[in-house]
Amino acid sequence: xxxxxxxxxxxxxxxxxxxxxxxxxxxxxxxxxxxxxxxxxxxxxxxxxxxxxxxxxxxxxxxxxxxxxxxxxxxxxxxxxxxxxxxxxxxxxxxxxxxxxxxxxxxxxxxxxxxxxxxxxxxxxxxxxxxxxxxxxxxxxxxxxxxxxxxxxxxxxxxxxxxxxxxxxxxxxxxxxxxxxxxxxxxxxxxxxxxxxxxxxxxxxxxxxxxxxxxxxxxxxxxxxxxxxxxxxxxxxxxxxxxxxxxxxxxxxxxxxxxxxxxxxxxxxxxxxxxxxxxxxxxxxxxxxxxxxxxxxxxxxxxxxxxxxxxxxxxxxxxxxxxxxxxxxxxxxxxxxxxxxxxxxxxxxxxxxxxxxxxxxxxxxxxxxxxxxxxxxxxxxxxxxxxxxxxxxxxxxxxxxxxxxxxxxxxxxxxxxxxxxxxxxxxxxxxxxxxxxxxxxxxxxxxxxxx
Amino acid sequence: xxxxxxxxxxxxxxxxxxxxxxxxxxxxxxxxxxxxxxxxxxxxxxxxxxxxxxxxxxxxxxxxxxxxxxxxxxxxxxxxxxxxxxxxxxxxxxxxxxxxxxxxxxxxxxxxxxxxxxxxxxxxxxxxxxxxxxxxxxxxxxxxxxxxxxxxxxxxxxxxxxxxxxxxxxxxxxxxxxxxxxxxxxxxxxxxxxxxxxxxxxxxxxxxxxxxxxxxxxxxxxxxxxxxxxxxxxxxxxxxxxxxxxxxxxxxxxxxxxxxxxxxxxxxxxxxxxxxxxxxxxxxxxxxxxxxxxxxxxxxxxxxxxxxxxxxxxxxx
Numbered sequence: 001x002x003x004x005x006x007x008x009x010x011x012x013x014x015x016x017x018x019x020x021x022x023x024x025x026x027x028x029x030x031x032x033x034x035x036x037x038x039x040x041x042x043x044x045x046x047x048x049x050x051x052x053x054x055x056x057x058x059x060x061x062x063x064x065x066x067x068x069x070x071x072x073x074x075x076x077x078x079x080x081x082x083x084x085x086x087x088x089x090x091x092x093x094x095x096x097x098x099x100x101x102x103x104x105x106x107x108x109x110x111x112x113x114x115x116x117x118x119x120x121x122x123x124x125x126x127x128x129x130x131x132x133x134x135x136x137x138x139x140x141x142x143x144x145x146x147x148x149x150x151x152x153x154x155x156x157x158x159x160x161x162x163x164x165x166x167x168x169x170x171x172x173x174x175x176x177x178x179x180x181x182x183x184x185x186x187x188x189x190x191x192x193x194x195x196x197x198x199x200x201x202x203x204x205x206x207x208x209x210x211x212x213x214x215x216x217x218x219x220x221x222x223x224x225x226x227x228x229x230x231x232x233x234x235x236x237x238x239x240x241x242x243x244x245x246x247x248x249x250x251x252x253x254x255x256x257x258x259x260x261x262x263x264x265x266x267x268x269x270x271x272x273x274x275x276x277x278x279x280x281x282x283x284x285x286x287x288x289x290x291x292x293x294x295x296x297x298x299x300x301x302x303x304x305x306x307x308x309x310x311x312x313x314x315x316x317x318x319x320x321x322x323x324x325x326x327x328x329x330x331x332x333x334x335x336x337x338x339x340x341x342x343x344x345x346x347x348x349x350x351x352x353x354x355x356x357x358x359x360x361x362x363x364x365x366x367x368x369x370x371x372x373x374x375x376x377x378x379x380x381x382x383x384x385x386x387x388x389x390x391x392x393x394x395x396x397x398x399x400x401x402x403x404x405x406x407x408x409x410x411x412x413x414x415x416x417x418x419x420x421x422x423x424x425x426x427x428x429x430x431x432x433x434x435x436x437x438x439x440x441x442x443x444x445x446x447x448x449x450x451x
Numbered sequence: 452x453x454x455x456x457x458x459x460x461x462x463x464x465x466x467x468x469x470x471x472x473x474x475x476x477x478x479x480x481x482x483x484x485x486x487x488x489x490x491x492x493x494x495x496x497x498x499x500x501x502x503x504x505x506x507x508x509x510x511x512x513x514x515x516x517x518x519x520x521x522x523x524x525x526x527x528x529x530x531x532x533x534x535x536x537x538x539x540x541x542x543x544x545x546x547x548x549x550x551x552x553x554x555x556x557x558x559x560x561x562x563x564x565x566x567x568x569x570x571x572x573x574x575x576x577x578x579x580x581x582x583x584x585x586x587x588x589x590x591x592x593x594x595x596x597x598x599x600x601x602x603x604x605x606x607x608x609x610x611x612x613x614x615x616x617x618x619x620x621x622x623x624x625x626x627x628x629x630x631x632x633x634x635x636x637x638x639x640x641x642x643x644x645x646x647x648x649x650x651x652x653x654x655x656x657x658x659x660x661x662x663x664x665x666x667x668x669x670x671x672x673x674x675x676x677x678x679x680x681x682x683x684x685x686x687x688x689x690x691x692x693x694x695x696x697x698x699x700x701x702x703x704x705x706x707x708x709x710x711x712x713x714x715x716x717x718x719x720x721x722x723x724x725x726x727x728x729x730x731x732x733x734x735x736x737x738x739x740x741x742x743x744x745x746x747x748x749x750x751x752x753x754x755x756x757x758x759x760x761x762x763x764x765x766x767x768x
Contacts, residue, residue: 013529015556015558019555019556022555023552023555026552027541027543030541030544030548106539106540106542107536107537107539108539108540110501110504110535111534111539111597112539113506114504114505114533114534115553115556115557116556117505280507
């Protein structure tokens, strides 16, 4: 029998992480695919925003799309809303989802290991390099879309999701903060990309993992899931930035979304790290393992979802879909009051304040046989307000299409003098009556103290 | 003063699951020696080279590299360089960028050192070309340059002449023998016995994870024993009769049915003394010997014999 001898380990000199990082960065930036992505992210959004802002028809189905004629800041938010659906998960797939698999494809693992002499440092270098490239891409999307919007439309106030006006400086800060917020879920998807790339090797499935996960979560977001489940998913932070555009900001869902995303990023990165260190680099036939992904990746992440669900349920007032009659009424009344003031200014009428208006809303969903809660396009609301010096109470009817993520579109249904379609003159040109159609956002986590 | 060997391995074991890749392998490589590793596919060559490069750790046994024991971590001392399963190069980078990045990783001078390495392997003219367009041979040479960058004391090369044209092969051989002359220990694997014969002073033959021969190349050739020879004469039938009457010579079944486009060829089997006696007898019998050559080169025959891959009579014929 051969005796196993364990002599003292040799003190090898691994390459410093900084050098490994630089090498990984050079490799990534030398790929035509990454160069094309960088170019696209730094140029295309500006062109898109500028071109759309100059069109007569605006993408009103996208949040802030209807305000693209009014301010340059809206364009960037349209790009952000589009990016969070597809662009960001796809970018993470193409960068982080390929950073390890590329070495499998090229057969360069052994070369790299001999050069760096530390799988740990290789992992760290690759992670940092892909993170850097992703940050460059996201910065390009943000910077380019802002530049395009400001160049085409100008630096004007932005209408928030509760109708209040954000001064240009506030708009700038909030838009940049929104882009910063989506970095957290982007990190989570990047970590999923790393995990797929490590665990599945050359397999295309590794590359597609972030994109497939994004697709699955998009489908989930469309479903009327309980709010605690929605908040437990990493994709929620891609939506939660909208809460920054209300007053007060809807910080509850945002903070939970950020925390969940970062937890996903940590768990997936740690899983990828352990899988990577356990890998046998002398096995040329290694082509990943779906079983490893399941055991080392999917199960911990599923456990994380369950844990988050339990914590959110126990520590927040969240229940059901989070969309309740009182919340919808409060949100609509607030938005209506802000926008009424805006309409008043644009029609050159005497100014009124929100306090003077004392706007309230009364909503019903789907008639008397349906509970007044949950998403749907069958919300019908009557907004009432008072004018200073007048005894009569004004009323206006709105049809609301409320989606499961809390966003709604209010569509004026009369009287046409108040919320019908007509053009008003604004400082940036003619625009539709602000009370005709507008966007709002229900805080899914807010407690309902009134009915 | 006694200088420690570049590689000293004793009873090295390595398994992958149920598959035993190395089973008690001993290996000694002295400084300045070009040592060949040879064996059929799956014999354990790549695994052994991987251990020398620190890509894997042995499950058991002792391994000393450049006088330092290698432990249970993926680590080898400085001064070891090389590649297994082809040089790992990045096609989107130029030859110079590939080498510069490597030099930078290892903390070497990325300027002069890169130029010297490229010059040594004859790739100066294409230094700034992306290696996407390089031939296999050029990549092999660039891989060698990458290994040379770090001024190794132990160079580990897996099939370094793979894909090289005769001129390229000659160039690489010159580099390797030059390094050995400067005291660098070189361990290389190859399936080409002529490469090993041209380069190596010693070889280790592996079969199913075990060493079946280790020693000088000249000794390996002697291990071949009886060889098959192709014999072309002026009278094949007479030559066959003489061969059958010669002690120590066998004519494998079907040996006289071997045909060449221009003449009949007889295959005879025997050790060198018996073959010499056959030639003498043929001359006495007034049968002219036009050609006598081993069917398989002695080194290759020894390899086949040692690894249990000797062809049958039918295969020979």
